[in-house]
Amino acid sequence: MKKNRGILFGSAVLVAAAICMAGCGKGGAVSSAKKLEARLAAASGGATWDDPVPAAYRGKETPAAVYAALENAGKYVSLDLSASSLTSFLTYDSDAKKLIVSLTLPDALTAIPAGDREGSAFTSLKTISAAKATTVGDYAFARCPLIDVSLPAATDIGGGAFSGCDALTSVSLPAATSIGESAFEECDALTGVNLPAATSIGEWAFEECDALTGVNLPAATSIGEWAFENIGNLADVYSGAGTYVRDNGNDETWKKQ
Structure with missing residues (x-):
């Protein structure tokens, strides 16, 4: 089922990701978690992972604050963090990870950390991009439903980094x-x-x-x-x-x- 859903919903997710990279619709990137939550709450869509809401965050708050905003809004999201300082976003433990369908990591992030061998908590993640990351840790995205990977600067791909990504x-x-x-x-x-x-x-x-x-x-x-x-x-x-x-x-x- 994962493979079929990845193919079926792939174009919608990639469109959402492209919109997000272009400024995430009206207003561009927000600078606070409260504004992010408000924007998501007011947006249409996001009820299912094939219709994520594009959003961008450029603030300097903690990962906890951003994940809380996602959890409170309760919508699937295509999230652009490229202009933010959230370099520890991937390692923070939150149930809201399951709401992220597309993720653009901060430009400040140069090393993607290791993940869980048994499978990533990003259980809805279809696309991942990181413009400046040069290393990808062991099992970083293991068993994610990824369909698209953009890591143009990555030189070192860790063991099991994309193992079990059966929609890729x-x-x-x-x-x-x-x-x-x-x-x-x-x-x-x-x-x-x-x-x-x-x-x-x-x-x-x-x-x-x-x-x-x-x-x-x-x-x-x-x-x-x-x-x-x-x-x-x-x-x-x-x-x-x-x-x-x-x-x-x-x-x-x-x-x-």
Whole structure:
């Protein structure tokens, strides 16, 4: 069900995210949690996660204040924090995380922290973007229903960072040089991977990505064992380390040609 809903609602979420990045409708970004709550309460929509309310916050209050505003408003939201100082927003514990469908992280955030191996509390998160983040911690977005990831500056992707994101269909991380073990394991809908700068691919990085048909890793010089294990549709893997082909003796594994 997650995969179908991700495909069905994807365009609506991306539209909301685009509106938010352009100023979140009338009035632009707000500077206080009280104003954020008031704007959300007055807005139409937000009753379901396929119709999030676009909103932007540029204040300097605590994450607790912003999460309280979201919880009090009780609406699904596409939230832009790019101009805020909330660099600890991801680590604060709040039930209101389930209301965030699209999230643009603060430009001041350079390191996305590690998350929970069992699954992120952002259970409705469809899109994530962070313009200046250079590292993504282990299991940062594990088992989120993500459909779109924009991390143009990220160079280091931690182990299990996007594992179990079974609505994610494509990955483009133009600056990523290191992909941790199990980083995209069990991303069932992933069909294409574009990692032009990646030099190191960890073990099990794409294990059980059932829909994956093509992998292009032109700069890769190190690919861990079992990186592409249990992928029935994948034909060839091209990389700077050489071409990997399916092992005829074991259809589940790959070997360097």
